[in-house]
Amino acid sequence: MVVFGKKVRKEKEEWAWRGKNIEQLKEFQYLGYTLKSNNSDRTHIQEIVQKANTVIGIVWEIGERKFRHNYKRRMMIFDSLIKSVFMYGAEIWGWREYGEIERVQEKCLKWTWDI
Known part of the structure; x- marks a missing residue:
């Protein structure tokens, strides 16, 4: 279970069912999205950037x-x-501006347009 909130809890509460x-966890991955107790998107964004760089590395040579x-191709x-x-x-993290994502997209689009 993950307890969400902005407060940092020093002591863990006991939960039973x-x-x-x-x-009680600080983060949990569900359907590929990492949920954190402090509602931060950073971990998910870092994972996206890593996956995108992997895909670019594979696709670049073929392209x-x-x-x-x-x-067009x-x-x-x-x-x-x-x-x-x-x-x-993106529905969860809301397409906020993240420099990491912008840099990877820019690199890929430069390749696409052959700049």
Whole structure:
């Protein structure tokens, strides 16, 4: 169980259900989104950036080899493979401006446009 709030609790409360103790956690991953007790999105954003960089590393070579001068195909690769990684969980973290995400998107779009 995760107890959400802005206060930092020094002592853990005891929680039980049907006679069994429930472990209290500071963070929990549910459907690929990391929920933290202080409502911070930082952990999820770092995971998104890491996953997006991995996808870019895999896709980059294919794009260079097969679609070197085809802007439309490169944009299709970006939209379908990389943008989808960035958008996962956006409903929760609300597309706030995060420098890490902006830098990765900028790098990928520069490649897409062959700048």
